[in-house]
Structure formats: structure tokens, C-alpha cells
Amino acid sequence: MTIESEDLAAPRKTGAALVDDLAEQIRNRIMTGEIPIGAQLRQAELASNFGVSRTPVREALRQLQTSGLIEVLPNKGAVVSVPAPWDVREAYEVRAELEALAAARAVRRITRDQIEQLRTANQEMYDHSMAQGASTVPAQHDHRRSNDLFHTLIASISGNARLSKAINDINETFPRNVSAQLVVNDARHRDENFHEHERILQALAEGDVAQAADQMRQHVIKAGEQLARWYELRSSTVFRG
Amino acid sequence: MTIESEDLAAPRKTGAALVDDLAEQIRNRIMTGEIPIGAQLRQAELASNFGVSRTPVREALRQLQTSGLIEVLPNKGAVVSVPAPWDVREAYEVRAELEALAAARAVRRITRDQIEQLRTANQEMYDHSMAQGASTVPAQHDHRRSNDLFHTLIASISGNARLSKAINDINETFPRNVSAQLVVNDARHRDENFHEHERILQALAEGDVAQAADQMRQHVIKAGEQLARWYELRSSTVFRG
DNA sequence: CCTCCCCTCATTGGATCCAATCTTAGGGTC
DNA sequence: GACCCTAAGATTGGATCCAATGAGGGGAGG
Numbered sequence: 124m125t126i127e128s129e130d131l132a133a134p135r136k137t138g139a140a141l142v143d144d145l146a147e148q149i150r151n152r153i154m155t156g157e158i159p160i161g162a163q164l165r166q167a168e169l170a171s172n173f174g175v176s177r178t179p180v181r182e183a184l185r186q187l188q189t190s191g192l193i194e195v196l197p198n199k200g201a202v203v204s205v206p207a208p209w210d211v212r213e214a215y216e217v218r219a220e221l222e223a224l225a226a227a228r229a230v231r232r233i234t235r236d237q238i239e240q241l242r243t244a245n246q247e248m249y250d251h252s253m254a255q256g257a258s259t260v261p262a263q264h265d266h267r268r269s270n271d272l273f274h275t276l277i278a279s280i281s282g283n284a285r286l287s288k289a290i291n292d293i294n295e296t297f298p299r300n301v302s303a304q305l306v307v308n309d310a311r312h313r314d315e316n317f318h319e320h321e322r323i324l325q326a327l328a329e330g331d332v333a334q335a336a337d338q339m340r341q342h343v344i345k346a347g348e349q350l351a352r353w354y355e356l357r358s359s360t361v362f363r364g
Numbered sequence: 365m366t367i368e369s370e371d372l373a374a375p376r377k378t379g380a381a382l383v384d385d386l387a388e389q390i391r392n393r394i395m396t397g398e399i400p401i402g403a404q405l406r407q408a409e410l411a412s413n414f415g416v417s418r419t420p421v422r423e424a425l426r427q428l429q430t431s432g433l434i435e436v437l438p439n440k441g442a443v444v445s446v447p448a449p450w451d452v453r454e455a456y457e458v459r460a461e462l463e464a465l466a467a468a469r470a471v472r473r474i475t476r477d478q479i480e481q482l483r484t485a486n487q488e489m490y491d492h493s494m495a496q497g498a499s500t501v502p503a504q505h506d507h508r509r510s511n512d513l514f515h516t517l518i519a520s521i522s523g524n525a526r527l528s529k530a531i532n533d534i535n536e537t538f539p540r541n542v543s544a545q546l547v548v549n550d551a552r553h554r555d556e557n558f559h560e561h562e563r564i565l566q567a568l569a570e571g572d573v574a575q576a577a578d579q580m581r582q583h584v585i586k587a588g589e590q591l592a593r594w595y596e597l598r599s600s601t602v603f604r605g
Numbered sequence: 606c607c608t609c610c611c612c613t614c615a616t617t618g619g620a621t622c623c624a625a626t627c628t629t630a631g632g633g634t635c
Numbered sequence: 636g637a638c639c640c641t642a643a644g645a646t647t648g649g650a651t652c653c654a655a656t657g658a659g660g661g662g663a664g665g
Binding site: 606607608609610611612613614615616617618619620621622623624625626627628629630631632633634635 | 640641644649653
């Protein structure tokens with residue numbers, strides 16, 4: 124309808140939440156690895172990329188800065204944060220505690236239907252990692268989505284929006300192309316992940332609060348450990364100027 | 365109506381982290397209640413107030429927006445968030461879990477000196493609330509600082525920077541003039557607060573992980589409950605256009 | 606050949622400009 | 636008097652402008 128000149132990704136011209144929109148899109152590009160870790164974020168480049176001026180881009184970058192995804196060096200511009208392994212471990216210890224709380228709260232609130240939804244999500248995740256070509260990019264994407272769904276579902280069932288947000292905030296600090304590959308790449312990890320989810324599910328179904336929290340905590344800690352190790356070995360995904 | 369006094373508060377013209385500085389100062393004004401809950405934040409007013417143009421102010425507001433302290437309504441400007449009581453309860457349940465984790469971790473790392481520091485902070489807090497004129501503004505300020513010190517000390521002893529930050533982020537969502545008054549205003553609350561701190565301290569000293577976590581969790585939940593109740597009754601501290 | 610310095614260009618950062626939207630006051634109508 | 640419509644003022648939001656800082660490159664001196 125309206126003539127969109129240079130914007131490849133649709134930057135909703137609602138005239139309203141444009142800045143939030145930009146932030147979201149830049150965040151996505153980082154999370155998917157399209158913009159690699161350590162890369163410089165040039166205001167002018169992003170601006171022309173989205174077909175806007177630098178002003179809203181700068182505001183979007185400020186948002187990403189406070190959410191911790193990028194770092195802004197005065198007079199030198201923004202770079203995508205490169206999480207140190209110990210930072211990952213610290214963050215995931217926090218996330219583990221939060222998700223454990225979510226699981227514990229979920230026990231009292233979960234319905235049979237929701238248990239089924241979780242089972243489905245977990246099964247889908249497993250299937251995606253078993254299907255042929257599980258190492259292709261779209262398959263990894265599907266796998267990640269199912270895995271995310273499992274966790275976000277439990278968070279939302281917990282009935283505490285703030286808790287969901289806190290968990291999400293931590294997640295969005297670490298680009299996903301990295302974290303997703305962990306599980307898919309390795310058959311053992313993929314299997315373990317599935318079974319850990321099953322154990323959590325069982326605890327939820329049985330109404331065992333302590334067990335649900337414990338299993339979730341261990342599960343997240345383990346995932347964090349894998350992610351941290353990945354960051355230790357990484358080099359291919361880091362942008363080197 | 366607006367008396368434009370230029371930069372009353374020193375806006376470090378380091379030319380560098382000016383935006384972060386502005387955000388910090390605006391945050392302070394909100395936290396102290398100088399800018400009340402629900403108040404409109406006019407870009408032009410803030411700009412002339414700090415002696416800068418609107419551009420850095422806008423970026424600072426974006427930071428405060430993502431940290432949740434203010435809300436930005438498209439084309440209508442920024443407003444200091446008015447936390448709903450249930451939001452306070454949710455946030456404090458999260459905070460309770462985080463501080464419980466911090467206390468648990470602190471048990472293994474705390475030194476005798478640090479235990480003494482905590483004891484001192486707690487005693488100071490008590491003294492400030494006992495001194496004559498405890499209801500004066502500066503006394504409340506001192507009381508709050510001692511109380512904060514107690515909590516931030518434990519968080520820092522936990523040795524997990526991310527955890528400290530997560531706790532701090534939650535704290536900075538709810539203006540303090542409000543939360544501080546809770547304890548000081550009521551002799552019973554003041555006493556309970558002191559004794560709860562003592563119990564936490566004892567658990568830390570005895571090396572009782574479970575007890576430290578439990579006591580801290582209960583303590584924070586209780587504080588959250590008081591804060592939530594305050595928000596339910598509030599009306600004096602809310603700005604009404 | 607290496608090092609240091611200076612010049613130039615790229616980029617950021619604050620200020621300013623102008624369009625778009627919202628708010629509000631005034632006047633007209635029922 | 637209540638309601639709506641319109642027009643002017645206020646405010647936000649994106650674009651543009653220019654100063655300031657930083658990075659890179661070439662030349663002079665060692």
C-alpha cells in the first residue's frame with residue numbers, strides 16, 4: 124500500500140512505538156546471530172537499514188543498553204556484549220532459582236490441559252531434534268522454539284508476571300543461536316534435555332512442589348553450564364574487528 | 365509556573381556518559397519522591413532543568429522506561445509508573461527468592477568482619493529509628509540507608525554480581541520514600557524489622573544455610589506485604605493531574 | 606625499517622528544526 | 636446548561652545540523 128523504500132524488515136510505521144519496534148528488531152538480529160557477538164553497531168548503518176534517521180535508532184540502542192544486550196562506549200559507539208563464561212554461570216544460577224520458583228508455584232495452579240500442552244511441547248522438541256536434518260538452521264530454530272515454549276509455559280502458569288519477565292530478561296541477555304545449538308549438536312545433550320523436562324513434568328503432574336523446584340533448578344543450572352562452556356570454546360561466532 | 369533554574373544538580377559535562385548521568389539523576393528524583401508517582405515527565409522541563417537539550421533527556425527516559433520506572437505513552441509523553449499493589453507483591457516474591465539465594469550463598473563466604481559490618485548496619489538502623497525526631501526526613505533517610513546497606517552487603521557477599529543487580533533492579537522499580545516510611549512510621553514494624561535482621565544474622569553466623577534463606581525470604585515477603593499495603597492506602601504521594 | 610606526529614575522514618553526541626499529534630479553550634448549536 | 640466542533644497552543648517525535656572525539660594513514664625524523 125504505502126510506499127516503503129528502504130526498510131527490509133517492516134518497521135511498523137504506527138508512528139507510535141517505533142523506537143520499541145526498532146529495539147525489538149535489533150534485538151532479534153542479535154539474538155539470532157545475524158549480528159554477531161562483539162560486533163559494532165553503527166547508528167548510520169542501522170538507520171538506513173530500517174529506513175529511519177539516527178534519532179530513533181539511538182533511543183533504541185539506549186534500551187538495549189539498559190537491558191544489557193549491548194554496551195555503549197562513550198564516543199566509540201555500541202557493541203554487542205560478549206558475555207564472559209562466569210557471567211553466564213552467574214546469570215543462570217539466578218535464572219535457575221527463578222525458574223525453580225516458577226515451577227513450584229505452577230504445581231498449585233497447573234491444569235490437566237496445561238500438563239498436556241507441556242508434554243506436547245517437549246515431545247515436539249524431541250521430534251525436531253530427531254528428524255533428519257536436525258542440524259539445519261530451520262530445524263534448530265524449531266527446536267529452540269519448542270524448548271522455549273516449555274519454559275515460558277511454566278513461567279506463565281506460575282501466575283506471576285513479574286517472575287516471567289525476570290526470567291525472560293535473563294534469557295534475552297544471551298544470544299540464542301549459541302544456546303540453541305548446544306542441545307541439538309550433541310545427541311546426548313538432546314536426550315538429557317528431553318528427560319529432564321520429563322522429570323519436571325512428572326513432578327508437576329504429581330503435585331510434588333519440592334521435586335518440581337529441584338528438578339527445574341538442576342535442569343537450568345546444567346543448561347547454563349553447557350552454555351558457559353560453549354562461550355569458553357566459542358570463537359566462530361565472535362566478531363573480530 | 366515553571367521556574368527554570370539551570371542545572372541545579374551537577375550534570376557532569378564529561379561529554380561522555382551524560383545520558384547515563386541524566387538517567388541516574390532523574391531516577392533519584394523519582395526514588396526520593398521529589399518527582400511523585402504518576403507525575404508527567406516533560407522533556408523540555410527536564411532539559412532546561414539540567415541545562416541540556418531534549419536529545420539526551422529523551423535517551424535517558426528510554427533507559428528509565430526499559431528499567432520499568434516510567435511508562436512512555438506514544439505521543440503523550442512519559443509518566444512515573446504507579447505500581448499496583450499486586451505488582452508489588454509479585455515483584456517482592458521474586459525479590460524474596462533472590463535475596464534468599466543471596467543469603468544462602470553468603471553463608472559459605474561470609475567472614476567474621478563482614479558479620480560485624482552487618483551487625484553494625486543493623487544496629488545503626490535501629491538507632492536511627494529510636495533517636496528523637498525519627499520521623500524527620502533526614503532521619504528516615506539515614507534509616508533507609510542503613511537498611512539498604514544490610515541487604516546490599518549480603519547481596520555483595522554472595523559473590524554473584526548478577527544476583528546483586530537483579531535484586532537492585534527490582535528495588536529501583538518502587539520509589540523509596542514510600543517504602544522507607546513503612547518501617548519508621550510504625551514502632552512495631554521497626555522492631556520487627558530489626559529482629560528479623562538479627563535472625564538472618566544469626567543464621568549467617570551459625571552457618572545454617574536453610575535457615576538463612578528461609579529467614580531472609582520471610583523477611584522480604586513481609587516487607588513486600590507492607591509496601592503493597594502502603595500502596596493500597598496511598599493517595600497522598602500520588603500526583604493527580 | 607620503525608616510530609611518532611599530524612592531518613583527514615568517519616562516527617558519535619548534543620542542539621536545533623519542523624511535522625504530527627494531543628490538549629485545551631472558545632464558540633456555536635440543540 | 637450540556638455537548639460538539641474547531642482552532643490555537645503545547646508537546647512529542649523524527650530529521651537534520653554541527654561540534655567534538657576517535658580511528659586510520661601518510662610523511663618526517665630517528
